[in-house]
Amino acid sequence: MQQAAFQGEATLLNTYGATNPAEFFAVATEHFFEQPQQLAEQHPALFAELQRYYRINPAEWRPEAEPLPDWKPGRDMGRT
16 A cells, blocks of 8 residues: 555555555545445455454445535525
């Protein structure tokens, strides 16, 4: 991850996690809960380790949420 960050390569995990071990844990945890399927596919060993640590599998909870629509103030939010 550090090499990818230094080379400007895109990664699933935010490259800020490469700054130190505590930030790596925080970034990995964020993705574990927010994008579990992607993390499990791209970093299966990391996902398995976090699964053992937290003793849960968030990939079983629900499908990953779709991005929210682009909301602008004053928009009717679909009401008729």
